Amino acid sequence: MPSTVHLLAIPVLLIVYNLGKYLLRRHLQTLSYPPGPGRLPIIGSFFDVLAPRTGLETQWAIYRDMGHEYHSDILHIDILGDHTVVLNSAKAAEELLEKRSGIYSSRPTMYMANESGWGWNFVTMPYTSWWRLHRRTFHQHFRSDAVAAYHPFIRQATSRFLRSLSGIQSTTMVTQYNDLQAIVRQHAASIILYTTYGITEQEDMDAFVELVNNAAESMIATINHGNFLVDYFPLLRYVPAWFPGAHFKRKAVHWSQFTSDLVNKPWKQLRASISSGTAVSCFGTKSLQKLDLTFNAADATEDTSDLGMSKTDSDTKMEEVIRNCAGSAYLAGSDTSVSLVLISVLVLSHHPEIQAKAQEELDRVLGSTANATQLPDFSDRESLPYVEAVFKELLRMYPSAPLGVPHYSVADDVYDGYFIPKGKAILHDENLYPDPLTFNPDRFLRTEPQRGAPCAKHSLNPDPELYAFGFGRRICPGRHLALDTSWLVLACLLATCNISRISSDNTDPKSKEIDPIADFADGVVVHPKPFKSCISPRSAGAFELMKSGYEVGIEVEA
C-alpha cells in the first residue's frame, strides 16, 4: 500500500497496476487512464505525490486534494513507471475487489518489507497457494463461531482493563494519554497473545508488547509500496549494506532482528509450554493438534499437494504456516484494536449527549440504576441497538486502517472504460452516509418513513463493517475478534464511566485541545494525537463494578 494514512482518509484502496502487461495488449491501447497528475519522463508524478510528503501533508490529504483538483474520485498515479490506482467508491471496490477478486487479490511486491524480514507475514504475501494455505489455517480459528470460544477470556481482559482504569481514577481526575494508551495496549496485547499463543503472564506480556511495538515501526515504514527507492528499483536490493548511501540496507538489517524475534520468540515459548504440559488452548495448540490429525488421518483436510510437497515436508511446512499465522495475528491484531478504543474515548469525550443516550439504554436493558450492579455482556448485544449504532458510527467515521492494504491486479482489466475503476470515498461518501463528517449514531437506527418522504432517507446506512475491514478474498480475517473485543470495551466504558473533554490545561498554557476530526497521527493504522480527558466513574456503584469486573473464569473450549 503506497500510503501513510490520515484520519479523514476513509478507506481508499490502491491497486498497483501491472503496466507491462497492459502495453502488450493492443486492444487496450486505445483506452485512457483515469485522471491524475501529469507525468514527467521517467519519474512520472514523483513530485506530486512523494516529494510533498517530506512536508507536513499526509499522503491521504494529497490524494484528497488531487481528487478535488481533477474533479474525480478515481485517480491514476505513475511514479517511476509504477502505476497506482486510488479507488474511492463502494461500487468500484465491490465490483473489482469482491466480484473480480480472482485477479485483484494479490499484493504488490514489497521489496523493502522483504529485505526487513517480513517474508513470513501473510498480510503481505502475494496471492499464491502458499498464501491460501495460511489463510485457511488462520480462518479456522478466527472465524465468528471460533472467536466465541474466547469470550470468557475477553471478559477477563476487559475486567483488567476496567480495574486499571479505576486505578488511575483514584489518583487523579485527569486521564493522561500515556496512561490510557498503556492500559489500552495491555488490553489488546493480552487478548491477542492469549488467543494465539496462550500467553498470560504479565512479565511475558510486557516484553511482547515492547517487541511488537519495535517490529511495527518497520512494518509501518515498509508496507507502503514506494516509501523506499528499492520498491521502484528492485536491483538496489543487491547493494551491500556497507556501500555509501545504502542507508536503507542498514535499516533493513536493524529491523530484521525485531521481525525475526516477533515470529520466533512467542512461538518458542508456546512450544516450551507444550513440552512442559502447561500450554492452554489457543490458536497455536489447536492448529498443532489438528496438524497431527491431518497428517495421521486418511481424511486429511489440509492438502499441501498443490505446493508440490511430500507428507514429511508437509509436517515441517505446516508448522511454519501455523507459526507464520500466529505471528501475523500478533502483529495485525495489536495496533488496530488499540486505535479503535483510543478513538472511542476521544470521540465520546466530545459527545456527552451521545453518552447519556447510550447510558439510558444500558441502564434500561441491564436493569441498573446509577448504582450499576452489572456489566454489559455479549448476550446483551442485540438488546442494545443504540450502543451498536455508536460502535458502527465509530467504525464508519474513524476506520483504524483507512487505506487498507493495497491489492495488486495479476491480469489486465478494464472497468468503466478505464484500466482502473471509477469511484468515490467510501465511508465518508455523502451518497452512502448523508452528512458524512458528522458523528451521528442515529444513522444506523431504523426509523419509520414519514408520509411523503423519499424511502431512501429512512433506510439504514450501509454497515461500515462491509468496508472498514477490506474486501474480497483479502478481507481482514481477524475482524470477528476485533469487533467482539472492541464492542465489549465500548459497552463497559459507557456503562461505568462518564468521559469528558479537557479543553484547557492549566499546567501547560500552550496546550491545545485535540480535535477529533483533524488531529490524527499519520500511519498505516491511525491514532489520535495525544489527548487528555476526564474518565470518571458514573457512580460509587459503577466504581465498584470497575474494580470487581466480570465474575468468570477463563476456561476456553479445546
Ligand code: HEM
Ligand atoms: C479494528 C481492528 C482491525 C481493523 C480495522 C483491520 C483492518 C484490516 C484491513 C483493512 C485489512 C486489509 C484487507 C484487504 O486487503 O482488503 C486487514 C488485513 C488483515 N488483518 Fe485486520 N484489522 C483489524 C484487526 C485485526 C485483528 C485483531 C487481527 C488478528 C486476529 C487481524 C488480522 C489481519 C490479517 C492476518 C490480515 C491479512 C489478510 C490477508 O492478507 O489475507 N486484523 N485488516
